[in-house]
Amino acid sequence: MADLVIALQAILGPKGWLSGADAEPYRRDWLDRYGVAPLGVARPASTAEVAAVVNICREAGVVVIPQGGNTGLCGGAVADQANAVIVSLSRMTAIGEPDLDSGSIIVDAGVVLAALHETLEPHGLMFPMHLGAEGSARIGGLIGTNAGGSQAFRFGMMQDLVLGLEVVLPDGTVWDGLRAVQKDNAGYQLRKLFCGSEGTLGIVTRAVLRLYPTPKQQASALLVMSDFAAAVSFGAFLRGEAGEFLAGLEFFSDVGLTLALKHLPDLAYQLETRGDVYLLVEIASGSTRVPLDEILASTLEWGMEQGLVTDGALATSGAQRAQFWRLREEQPEGQRLEGEQLKHDISVPPGAIARFIEAGAKLCHDILPGVRINPFGHLGDGNIHYNLSPPEGHADFDGKGAAFAEALAALATGMGGSFAAEHGLGRAKIAMADRNRSSTERALMARLKRAFDPQGTMNPGVLVRTP
């Protein structure tokens, strides 16, 4: 291994190779559940350097693990063995000039999402991908995990926003697929396949992304819903009345609101009444001629007449809008500060959300009476972050973690949904996928993996097991 490290250092230079204490920040995943110390962390400065690292490691039989901003929740970007090199693209952060007439931009895979947002702002363009980790998450990792976030129901997941890709393949060759068009049917949709492949088929080094014009106005409302069924009905109505404007359709529960208000003293809830479920609705338009406030108010009125909405307020200022959003965004933090928790990343058809919530609660309370259920997430695409806290006064889940996860995964699967909606499988959910998906599907994925990475040195043990 000493030879390998010397060869890597020669290619990467002093800034490009971290080991020992310097490599420590890359060792563990964000939830501190996975990761052993690797040989070191390679920080290449170019696609050629990435390819060289991959080649050297492959020849030495050393595992390569691509890591983006290391904000993943399934342990897919850290090592499970010492004989591994983590490849971080944190030095590849170039952002091209946006193509204003085409609505696209080329970026290095190491670009942090928030930096891309900032770069685009003065151009009147946006990249419609928003998620909690955007201050740290890098484009390559977002592509690798096929990130979703709060606007996916309208603009799509990463796979829908990637026009072209450059990828260093497991054999060290570079695939230049940096086309900049939506319509490209010249063969298999490789660009889509790499999205969500979790670094197991290659290392994304650059991407051409699709951009959209920034809206010129927006309107936001915080609504109290009578129950989850009401939220589903109101969501379907909104899609029909304001679907083309919908920029946010987020929900959270009173369990989560209670936790957030308890642990974040600066958080404010300003409506007069509470309910079981809250909806954050945001609509936006590129035209200044659209009466957005009137449209939002009219849907709200309809919801009240129908008995779906029991209270609500339109944001009257940017500050109030920010307050509404913080109530949703602090859901994870409020629950984290309460102590032990279990996270589940579920999706079901949007119309089935209420049924899932009801059936899920029954399952969970059968497993552990009094367990506190805190579902929040994205109403438009049925993505429920179905998180649990122990019963009041309990410090933990009595070792029932796996039982919850399996019961909820089976429930979502049976409803045509997913137990790995937007966070992926990583190392955490391979066994769950093996149980909840057919052997035909899992075998197909293993064949695909072997076709791209016959030696099995590219992030093995993530997403799929190959014998």
Added chain:
Amino acid sequence: MADLVIALQAILGPKGWLSGADAEPYRRDWLDRYGVAPLGVARPASTAEVAAVVNICREAGVVVIPQGGNTGLCGGAVADQANAVIVSLSRMTAIGEPDLDSGSIIVDAGVVLAALHETLEPHGLMFPMHLGAEGSARIGGLIGTNAGGSQAFRFGMMQDLVLGLEVVLPDGTVWDGLRAVQKDNAGYQLRKLFCGSEGTLGIVTRAVLRLYPTPKQQASALLVMSDFAAAVSFGAFLRGEAGEFLAGLEFFSDVGLTLALKHLPDLAYQLETRGDVYLLVEIASGSTRVPLDEILASTLEWGMEQGLVTDGALATSGAQRAQFWRLREEQPEGQRLEGEQLKHDISVPPGAIARFIEAGAKLCHDILPGVRINPFGHLGDGNIHYNLSPPEGHADFDGKGAAFAEALAALATGMGGSFAAEHGLGRAKIAMADRNRSSTERALMARLKRAFDPQGTMNPGVLVRTP
């Protein structure tokens, strides 16, 4: 082969096996360029029958060729050898109940696109896929070719509209991927990979499709643009001002208008002046509170002030709107009636359309002076159907067909675009793909093909060559 036919007949019954003259309608492709008589045409009535046919053929080493509505333009759905069975899903045409709250529906792959549109209409939902062949094209074929059409720039291609799939794999097993959620990151995005795989990785038998609410109002305009650069600039402006409403942004040229008016006597052009380029703009909204006409008129005014738009009219009735659309839709028919033609399915970044048109004209006129260039298509995604007619008074292209195709493919490739934008490769463009895409990319596709179809019996010779 007699045994094979007897076995297939036993499974499929008398309606399910066509041979001789009965198989004739399935033999040739739509442009009558490809296809030899197969052993016969299997018309299974269920997924189990599809699987049985695939299994029997595989055991006999007989090639299987999936065929949808046979409207493809690249010869990907007909036989190139007698030792082949065409599998048509024309008897699998069940359409499920739409899920109104979720915006999705399950359909058999044999459903004709127009039939799906009709079924959805009374529910206030639409499947946003529109193309010339929609009266014949079937869902399975649309998935296999990853169809695009006129609304792709807004709602995406088939790959963006497919939530779940059921596929009979080349080894005869059935992959049940009939999930009904957008967010499903439990492994590789197989559903995306099958879109555009042209029947080479398996036979799609059922699909869960994403639906959208039908707009409650629309506004349409026909505009005369000063040139292609003006059309590009105006298109970019429209995306910013009315992007969320844009339901159509089609262009055609005066060459094509002239041909259409010449050959289709009932076609009417009602503006007072002509120009080099025409734009058909359609905007639509789910809200009745949006002043659509005002928004469209104001963009038109802006275009005139900027000198981009030289003439134009807003449709004042449904009949006038239909007239506008017919001018665009009859572009292929007008040119077909003129005689010999060459079709090229190009895409470039939308901002590069004018540059492509200009550079393409120079290339084409160098190859054959006076050749008539008739570009039309989809401004929003840069998809140009760049079709040629011989010079006035000439019956053909002096054997220059390949020269045009190669020059235009190289030009599009150099601009970050594609020479196979929405029609795919089929048998027609494999060599072109081998020349215009890297050996790395082509080799990756061949590996993928072998991983799914190691025996090479599923539509071989289409999309990619495997040794």
